[in-house]
Amino acid sequence: MAPIQNPRIIFNSIPEGYPIPGETLVVDTSESIDPDTAPLGGGALLKIICISVDPYLRGRMREPHIPSYFPAFPLHKPIHNFAVARVLRSENPDVKVGQHLYGWLDFTHYQIVDAEGLKKLRVLPEGTGVPWSAYVGAAGMPGQTAYYGWKVLEPKKGETIYISTAAGPVGSAVVQLAKAAGLKVIASAGQEGKLQFLRELGADVVFNYKTANLEEILKEHAPIDIYWDHVGGKTLDAVLPRMNLHGRILIVGHVSSYNSKPDPVYNLDQFLALRIRMYGFLVTDHEEQYGKEFYDVVPGKIARGELKYTETVVHSLEEAPQLILDVQQGNNAGKAVVVLEDN
Amino acid sequence: MAPIQNPRIIFNSIPEGYPIPGETLVVDTSESIDPDTAPLGGGALLKIICISVDPYLRGRMREPHIPSYFPAFPLHKPIHNFAVARVLRSENPDVKVGQHLYGWLDFTHYQIVDAEGLKKLRVLPEGTGVPWSAYVGAAGMPGQTAYYGWKVLEPKKGETIYISTAAGPVGSAVVQLAKAAGLKVIASAGQEGKLQFLRELGADVVFNYKTANLEEILKEHAPIDIYWDHVGGKTLDAVLPRMNLHGRILIVGHVSSYNSKPDPVYNLDQFLALRIRMYGFLVTDHEEQYGKEFYDVVPGKIARGELKYTETVVHSLEEAPQLILDVQQGNNAGKAVVVLEDN
Known part of the structure; x- marks a missing residue:
């Protein structure tokens, strides 16, 4: 395959009030990637399936010297959040092609994650009947x-x-x-x-x-x-x-x-x-204590329809900055998520 | 003994800001009592030894309809607080003449407490070397x-x-x-x-x-x-x-x-x-859980000089309203207490 465009959402400037699409957050299309040949360096190439949009993201768009519970986003770099991605290629023995991984990933289409980064991602179960988007929402x-x-x-x-x-x-x-x-x-x-x-x-x-x-x-x-x-x-x-x-x-x-x-x-x-x-x-803070129990219990409840949720979905990265603003203003309904692929 | 004056501090008016001596709180000398013959109705006659002055008293000088953690003082009645008193006479089998009792008592010299009220008072140990005033402070x-x-x-x-x-x-x-x-x-x-x-x-x-x-x-x-x-x-x-x-x-x-x-x-x-x-x-809220441990541990530490405290003492009821104001304004040092008798 020839190189293809790999769009990203970049943190462009620190907002005073609400984050402004096209100013605070911009879509950058200057990068491209060849998914077949891009060197992995012992890591894996992931295709982002869906990525979450949450209220707390606003707190990360701040001056880096201000402490808070999650680090500030670095300026002029892609923003990231909880996401589900499929493994396209892997040079890492712990990660198999076709698996779905959960964790902090960039607002982009393709991302190469090194061996250290892969350790921080959770391998999700296949064939449970739970939509992948739920794994950044009710099951995330x-x-x-x-x-x-x-x-x-x-x-x-x-x-x-x-x-x-x-x-x-x-x-x-x-x-x-x-x-x-x-x-x-x-x-x-x-x-x-x-x-x-x-x-x-x-x-x-x-x-x-x-x-x-x-x-x-x-x-x-x-x-x-x-x-x-x-x-x-x-x-x-x-x-x-x-x-x-x-x-x-x-x-x-x-x-x-x-x-x-x-x-x-x-x-x-x-x-x-x-x-x-x-x-x-x-x-x-409570992941270690309750994380296993959560994944044992909650996805099953979602699959059986016992735990209900709603979503506001957009299907392109280009719409993500507006969705991020909508979440700050309460204009979404339920879980806001950017869904780039269904599988 | 002929009847003698039994002065009391009366809650006279609800203050807007600081409680004003002579206005919010007044000394009433209209009552008298004959300690030898006053009928006890199955209760006991107590002589107040010392009575505590605490910051929280201000909160009780409020409109009675406003809820808070302790009830509002009733207007035109004596105010009360944590005190130590000596039993002068008793018709109650649980309370003996000469014992010292701790609990909520009026700002007065003599008080008759009925059988129900006596149940709420704690009998203090004698001869421990701890001054009675400490029992409304570091040991209270x-x-x-x-x-x-x-x-x-x-x-x-x-x-x-x-x-x-x-x-x-x-x-x-x-x-x-x-x-x-x-x-x-x-x-x-x-x-x-x-x-x-x-x-x-x-x-x-x-x-x-x-x-x-x-x-x-x-x-x-x-x-x-x-x-x-x-x-x-x-x-x-x-x-x-x-x-x-x-x-x-x-x-x-x-x-x-x-x-x-x-x-x-x-x-x-x-x-x-x-x-x-x-x-x-x-x-x-924590009395039941830790009360016994407290009395087992703390008075002993005070008697041995291991737990230090300071006091601001006045020796007459007439000075109590000013001391109550001083405590609100931070003009006292250490525990504020009205000491009427030493023993």
């Missing part, structure tokens, strides 16, 4: 976030949970875990289609945070035993006085300040009054 | 707060702890626990005498929060593994970015908002970045 990092976070919270039957951005891939998995465990579920999202999905999942109280009065709804359904927080800022501040004694808050994201300065929070005196516990949570 | 509620909170935090040798209002009865006990456990201790207070006491206790970094630059000091000694928070507001906000990965914060008080509206806190996005855990803590 977002699903793990829900599953591991649920363990940390030690929820009890009969408790009340409030989940913000509940229709996303993490939130919708938490809704289903909570309903299965016998909790009362309060769930919010920002679009009618998302609200309908939450009703189908069995959430007891569903509301549009853009139009409803959050304080009134919380007051009506208080006290809240568990707040699963993806938002932070004003939402967290409104929830605090409505928490129950010994309530727990899991801080999984803070999308309200990803693209702007954080809102002030005033109601922290509730921590003492109610003996609230608040936990900052990152999925990778 | 503040000491328990330090002791139980320390258990919750699971500190490790070599970690760094920052303690705000460190020279108070809780903070100074925590400083000593932390040094004994091999932690690096950063401690702040607002008076030179308090700073000197903290140096004597072995705190590694001692500073005056009124004159030093908190952010600079934290930056120099960061990262902080444990923040023992009595203050909240701006102090908490400054500490958050200086916490270590998997740092823990114990919210034991929030004196910055006892007498005014809470300051905004902006840096909560650090919870995710650093996977901070923050616990609202109230001593009474």
Whole structure:
């Protein structure tokens, strides 16, 4: 085969607010690759099948000196995220042609990964009936976030949970875990289609945070035993006085300040009054403890239709920068994913 | 004996900011009692030996409909707090004349407690060499707060702890626990005498929060593994970015908002970045678990001089309202206590 174009999404400039397609992130088509002959150096050539788009990516588009839970993306290099790829060629004994691998890969079509990098990728099972895109969603990092976070919270039957951005891939998995465990579920999202999905999942109280009065709804359904927080800022501040004694808050994201300065929070005196516990949570901290159990349990539930999810899919890399922006603005529904191939 | 005056401190009006002596709290001398003949109704007549003055009392001077961790003081009734009293007369088989009892008692000289109330009081050991006033301080509620909170935090040798209002009865006990456990201790207070006491206790970094630059000091000694928070507001906000990965914060008080509206806190996005855990803590929640151990261990340490403390003492009830205000403004040093008798 002659060399073919290998487009990539490049981190071009550090955004002030929202990441702007064509400015923050640009499509670069200057590179090409010959998949048949490109030297592998002991590694493998992968074809990207699908790659995830997640809210947390915004945090990586920052000045490199600012510390955070994942490293900043280097400027003028391809961005990467959780992806599934098929092995096209391999010089590595641990990786076979035709296998599907999961892990951090570039926003590109073809990627050569060296022996060290291959060790960090997980070999996925074949023929399970689970779509590959689910392995970056309900059966991937977002699903793990829900599953591991649920363990940390030690929820009890009969408790009340409030989940913000509940229709996303993490939130919708938490809704289903909570309903299965016998909790009362309060769930919010920002679009009618998302609200309908939450009703189908069995959430007891569903509301549009853009139009409803959050304080009134919380007051009506208080006290809240568990707040699963993806938002932070004003939402967290409104929830605090409505928490129950010994309530727990899991801080999984803070999308309200990803693209702007954080809102002030005033109601922290509730921590003492109610003996609230608040936990900052990152999925990778719990991988070793719960990772095996997750892959033993969750893909099977997806294959049997017991764990539901929705997706917003685009089919080209060129659409990825806009999808990344849409996720920051809540304009996607469910798991956002770039699907480049089905198999 | 003829009836004698039995002065009491009455909760006279709900304060807006600081509690004002003579307005919020008034000395009432209209009541009298005959200690020899006053009917006991199956209870006991107690003589108050000493009564504690604590920062948390401000929170009880509120509108009764506002929920909090302890009930609001009823208006126009005597206020109460942790106290030690001697039994003068008893009609109750569980309580003997001459015994010393600990628990919530009124700001008064003589108090008749019924059988139900006597069950809530703890009989203190006699002849231990521990002054009675210590039983409302280092061997009482503040000491328990330090002791139980320390258990919750699971500190490790070599970690760094920052303690705000460190020279108070809780903070100074925590400083000593932390040094004994091999932690690096950063401690702040607002008076030179308090700073000197903290140096004597072995705190590694001692500073005056009124004159030093908190952010600079934290930056120099960061990262902080444990923040023992009595203050909240701006102090908490400054500490958050200086916490270590998997740092823990114990919210034991929030004196910055006892007498005014809470300051905004902006840096909560650090919870995710650093996977901070923050616990609202109230001593009474842990009484059942650690209470016996505390009384087995701590009074002995005090008697042997192994656990140090300081006190600000007044010797009349009439001075109590001013002492209550002084504690809110940080004008006392160490444990504030009204001592009416020595024995």
